[in-house]
Amino acid sequence: MAEGGGEAAIGDGPTAPISRGQIAAAVIGNGLEFYDFTTYALFATQIGRTFFPGTSPFASLMLSLMAFAGGFVGRPVGAVVIGAIGDRLGRRPAMMLSFSLMGVGLIGLVLIPSYAAIGAAAPVLLVLCRLVQGFALGGEVGPTTAFLVEAAPLRHRGFVAAWQSASQAAANLIAAAIGVVLTQTLNPAQLDSFGWRIAFALGAVVLPFGHLRPLLLGLGMIMSFTTSTYVLLYMTTYASQTLHMSAADSFGASVANGACGLVFALAGGALSDRLGRRPVMITARTLFLLATFPAFVLMVRNHNALTLLLCTGLLSALSSASVGVAIVALTESLRKDVRSTGLAVVYAVGVAVFGGVAQPYVTLLIKATGSAMAPAWYMMAAAGVGIVAMALLPESRPLPAAAAEAFRPLDPKTARP
Secondary structure (H helix, E strand, C coil): CCCCCCCCCCCCCCCCCCHHHHHHHHHHHHHHHHHHHHHHHHHHHHHHHHCCCCCHHHHHHHHHHHHHHHHHHHHHHHHHHHHHHHHHHHHHHHHHHHHHHHHHHHHHHHHHCHHHHCCHHHHHHHHHHHHHHHHHHHHHHHHHHHHHHCCCHHHHHHHHCCCCHHHHHHHHHHHHHHHHHHHHCCCHHHHHHHHHHHHHHHHHHHHHHHHHHHHHHHHCCCCCCHHHHHHHHHHHHHHHHHCCHHHHHHHHHHHHHHHHHHHHHHHHHHHHHHCHHHHHHHHHHHHHHHHHHHHHHHHHHCCHHHHHHHHHHHHHHHHHHHHHHHHHHHHCCCCCCCCHHHHHHHHHHHHHHHHHHHHHHHHHHHHHHCCCCCHHHHHHHHHHHHHHHHHCCCCCCCCHHHHHHCHHHHHHCCCCC
């Protein structure tokens, strides 16, 4: 980004950092933010009955529309605050803040219980979500439009920047189409109960994907890895409780897991420096998926220490060879100004939500299904998610000349994304 907050435009010089994909992401994000406001307007009646019941239909609708109007109160404040961030720190940080706040408001709207469930707290939370969304949208238009104008090739600047307005129209069209589908497939009671929430949830799912794609893909990878990691840690308990092996034989699983994990995590990292991150982590994770079922078949049929050690060691080796590389790939894929926080949050959420429950969940699966193969199916499903996420993550291995720049510490006084 050039000094003074302006992005170098595509075609303005050889050092221009803006890709067409980034322009498309800005356009999609702008449209999705307006999708939220359009969706509220379309389902104002259902929202009114959910949060303002017990009054006349007219009063319920009016209160719902007033809550909708409340969102506009936050717009001028957001325009000043986030607009200033866009001028001082850069367009992209301002857009990311706006998109993140809009996501918080959207998810909040989807999850707020009805008035019947929590009473007066429900409409209060509704208004708070609308204020957050208004603040976010008020601060989104300026940085996004400036970004599009500054990033566009000079000869196509008018066309590219016009997508700011066109994306709003597209958002209206999509919201209306979703409304038609929902009203045709759900009855009035279902629309009041959960139909309108589905419409908002669609925006909540797509909004972050256009702008936080590496984080979401990273979460998919972390989910896959923490599942396999913690299930493999469970193998000693599995051998003892499910396969009814002796304590001494069962601990062989942990020994194999630790030894193979140490060796193959380093081997995978070294190999990725030569072949690239994606080939190594995808190949290793695919082999892990393919090996899981036969490995568990062997362990279930042959309750002996050698089979347990070899099978656990094989799965640990394949899993570790992809885990270490994927962490590096995710880190390299994140922008320097959000790298530390983004990686920390994704890893913490992935471990807390998926890793922490892996062992009790597997134990419940074994009991519920009566099958000793339950851990295999669970890890295979998680591995599939991880492979998809890795396939969608671009190759991140830096070229030798770019390696030093990719990890050069940011100067907080002059940092620009």
